[in-house]
Amino acid sequence: MKTWTADPVPTVPTAGRGGPLVVHDTASDGPVTPTPVDGRARMYVCGITPYDATHMGHAATYVTFDLVNRVWRDAGLDVLYVQNVTDVDEPLLERAARDEVHWEDLAAREIDLFRQDMEALRVLPPDHYVGAVEGIPDDVTAVGALLADGVAYCVPVPGGEETVPGAERSDVYLDLSTQPTFGSVSGWTRDQMMEVFADRGGDPDREGKRDPFDPLLWRAGRVGEPHWEGGSLGRGRPGWHIECSTIAQRYLGPGFDVQGGGDDLVFPHHEMSAVEGTALQGGAPFAQAYVHQAMVGLDGEKMSKSKGNLVLVSRLRAQGVDPMALRLVLLDHHYRRAWEWTEDGLRRAQERLVRWRRAAAVDGDGDGGAGRERAQEIGVRVVEEVRRHLADDLDAPAALRAVDRWATSVLEGRAGAGLVPVAVDALLGVALTESAA
Ligand code: 5CA
Ligand code: ZN
Numbered sequence: 001m002k003t004w005t006a007d008p009v010p011t012v013p014t015a016g017r018g019g020p021l022v023v024h025d026t027a028s029d030g031p032v033t034p035t036p037v038d039g040r041a042r043m044y045v046c047g048i049t050p051y052d053a054t055h056m057g058h059a060a061t062y063v064t065f066d067l068v069n070r071v072w073r074d075a076g077l078d079v080l081y082v083q084n085v086t087d088v089d090e091p092l093l094e095r096a097a098r099d100e101v102h103w104e105d106l107a108a109r110e111i112d113l114f115r116q117d118m119e120a121l122r123v124l125p126p127d128h129y130v131g132a133v134e135g136i137p138d139d140v141t142a143v144g145a146l147l148a149d150g151v152a153y154c155v156p157v158p159g160g161e162e163t164v165p166g167a168e169r170s171d172v173y174l175d176l177s178t179q180p181t182f183g184s185v186s187g188w189t190r191d192q193m194m195e196v197f198a199d200r201g202g203d204p205d206r207e208g209k210r211d212p213f214d215p216l217l218w219r220a221g222r223v224g225e226p227h228w229e230g231g232s233l234g235r236g237r238p239g240w241h242i243e244c245s246t247i248a249q250r251y252l253g254p255g256f257d258v259q260g261g262g263d264d265l266v267f268p269h270h271e272m273s274a275v276e277g278t279a280l281q282g283g284a285p286f287a288q289a290y291v292h293q294a295m296v297g298l299d300g301e302k303m304s305k306s307k308g309n310l311v312l313v314s315r316l317r318a319q320g321v322d323p324m325a326l327r328l329v330l331l332d333h334h335y336r337r338a339w340e341w342t343e344d345g346l347r348r349a350q351e352r353l354v355r356w357r358r359a360a361a362v363d364g365d366g367d368g369g370a371g372r373e374r375a376q377e378i379g380v381r382v383v384e385e386v387r388r389h390l391a392d393d394l395d396a397p398a399a400l401r402a403v404d405r406w407a408t409s410v411l412e413g414r415a416g417a418g419l420v421p422v423a424v425d426a427l428l429g430v431a432l433t434e435s436a437a
């Protein structure tokens with residue numbers, strides 16, 4: 001699938017480099033330092049289900065993993081970044097039916113808008129942007145292999161549900177009792193799992209399942225729903241989680257460095273995609289670290305397409321809000337703390353952007369009595385601080401405060417812009433000059 005474009009990331013012209021990135025891993029509930037193999041870091045981030053426009057919660061998730069990408073690059077690593085688009089799934093089909101549009105047209109429209117939003121926010125594009133539909137042949141192979149291994153089983157389609165010609169009269173589920181790693185991503189109890197499972201696309205009450213949590217792998221084609229050629233599975237479509245397991249496996253391979261997304265995906269999605277991936281890989285771990293962005297809310301509730309309480313990136317852009325100010329709103333919150341959108345937060349970010357831009361426009365290294373060397377020193381120290389804060393579990397708010405101190409030094413005549421704007425561009429993804437914008 002077509003991805004989006006971004007300005008090239010400048011190299012920060014200092015002798016030093018960023019240190020290794022430490023992130024909080026949900027699975028071990030502690031800090032992890034992913035150890036990329038052969039200088040190449042591999043990241044998979046769960047993409048949108050394109051039935052509505054990008055809101056500030058999605059933007060927070062993609063900007064957080066954009067920081068991971070930028071910190072790794074600054075540390076001298078190559079980054080292989082993969083993102084999916086859930087371009088066929090229940091919520092998309094339901095919204096298309098409600099709005100009386102074709103689901104493919106709805107998806108195409110929203111994916112296009114998402115690309116524009118990501119470009120405006122200067123989120124670096126994935127190397128592979130892959131639609132669930134594109135991945136179906138791999139899903140078919142994968143589900144066939146799981147059946148052959150005896151870890152998946154068939155459940156009859158309920159009598160009242162009509163299937164299309166070429167479909168089997170059964171759906172396919174994974175048998176979790178064969179998977180000892182089930183539960184290791186979330187670390188949740190079965191009670192905790194049960195609380196959210198049905199709300200998050202699960203079907204605990206489906207008759208014929210061996211365990212209420214067994215995830216759907218292949219759904220036999222129903223009349224009125226889209227369906228694809230499924231070889232020995234018959235016509236149908238894949239379940240949600242297998243899409244991410246197979247895309248990650250194809251483009252990244254086993255044991256990739258970071259699996260990312262919002263923390264609403266911890267269970268069931270990341271639990272199930274990891275367990276399905278592990279099953280497909282003969283027990284090899286799916287990812288080294290599972291990293292989650294806390295939820296962004298509005299008026300006390302999670303911002304979500306299904307609730308409709310959305311602050312849309314595209315709407316703010318249309319109102320003339322500078323996307324770099326939006327990026328600064330996002331970076332002003334640590335990714336592991338939930339937060340709420342406020343107008344006040346936007347105003348503060350806009351003021352910060354103005355100050356930083358004024359400082360960036362001050363020529364050279366400044367000599368306001370402090371001397372050129374001292375001015376340069378200030379710049380080098382700020383860059384070191386930004387690097388250190390970001391490498392320490394992506395502490396973007398602390399990095400912003402370091403840049404604030406630089407701006408104050410410059411605006412008080414104690415330093416010139418120096419190399420800080422380049423570092424702000426490379427590491428934080430915020431453009432401070434016309435040419436970088
Ligand atoms: N297509 C699936 C993942 S395979 C999906 O969850 N799509 S989504 O459109 O619902 O969400 C896209 C990404 O934004 C996911 O990583 C999700 O965890 C994240 N996200 C959704 N709502 C919020 C929110 N309010 N705050 C932070 N992140 C969010
Ligand atoms: Zn996913």
